[in-house]
Amino acid sequence: xxxxxxxxxxxxxxxxxxxxxxxxxxxxxxxxxxxxxxxxxxxxxxxxxxxxxxxxxxxxxxxxxxxxxxxxxxxxxxxxxxxxxxxxxxxxxxxxxxxxxxxxxxxxxxxxx
Amino acid sequence: xxxxxxxxxxxxxxxxxxxxxxxxxxxxxxxxxxxxxxxxxxxxxxxxxxxxxxxxxxxxxxxxxxxxxxxxxxxxxxxxxxxxxxxxxxxxxxxxxxxxxxxxxxxxxxxx
Numbered sequence: 001x002x003x004x005x006x007x008x009x010x011x012x013x014x015x016x017x018x019x020x021x022x023x024x025x026x027x028x029x030x031x032x033x034x035x036x037x038x039x040x041x042x043x044x045x046x047x048x049x050x051x052x053x054x055x056x057x058x059x060x061x062x063x064x065x066x067x068x069x070x071x072x073x074x075x076x077x078x079x080x081x082x083x084x085x086x087x088x089x090x091x092x093x094x095x096x097x098x099x100x101x102x103x104x105x106x107x108x109x110x111x112x113x
Numbered sequence: 114x115x116x117x118x119x120x121x122x123x124x125x126x127x128x129x130x131x132x133x134x135x136x137x138x139x140x141x142x143x144x145x146x147x148x149x150x151x152x153x154x155x156x157x158x159x160x161x162x163x164x165x166x167x168x169x170x171x172x173x174x175x176x177x178x179x180x181x182x183x184x185x186x187x188x189x190x191x192x193x194x195x196x197x198x199x200x201x202x203x204x205x206x207x208x209x210x211x212x213x214x215x216x217x218x219x220x221x222x223x224x225x
Contacts, residue, residue: 004155035213043201043218043219044216044218044219045156045203045205045216045219046216047213047214050213091155091156093156101146101158101205101214102158102172103148103155103156103157104155105153105154105155106155
């Protein structure tokens with residue numbers, strides 16, 4: 001099974017600053033999808049951003065962007081102008097075409113005023 | 114409103130007492146899935162279904178059963194729950210592979 005590794009159990013950022021969350025994955029496939037999900041204290045899983053492996057252009061959603069390095073199997077999430085509402089657990093996930101979604105163990109993001 | 118619903122949201126039960134957690138989606142999605150979330154382990158897939166009557170095991174299927182008799186519903190069945198199944202459970206659905214999965218609100222299960 002493909003593995004997803006988030007090497008930072010916890011991260012901290014000051015309000016209005018930028019933070020980058022790391023994610024690496026292991027796969028032998030060439031066509032796949034990658035996601036970042038946010039889980040606030042409400043426990044709801046919220047999709048933040050999605051990246052298709054065949055696209056070279058990095059995905060962007062407002063203050064959230066990714067740095068997708070296919071050869072290095074790296075998929076980091078950058079949060080710009082951090083807000084208090086960004087405090088949450090963030091999960092990186094890999095999805096192959098075979099309907100399996102594999103999650104990393106998560107990174108807890110703390111945002112300080 | 115497009116959504117995935119789960120019931121119950123909280124459940125405390127005893128070892129061996131059969132239980133069912135229901136999941137329903139109103140988006141006409143083909144694909145549905147169950148995950149469990151445990152501290153330090155992230156989310157792990159239990160079972161998934163690609164369509165009605167088509168289900169398959171995920172990474173941690175032991176002790177669970179599922180069925181997909183209707184497109185909208187995908188119940189999770191624990192026929193003889195044990196304390197190691199105490200966890201937070203999520204149901205999710207998506208239209209096709211590669212599209213984002215929509216998650217239900219979660220079910221907190223405690224087995225004593």
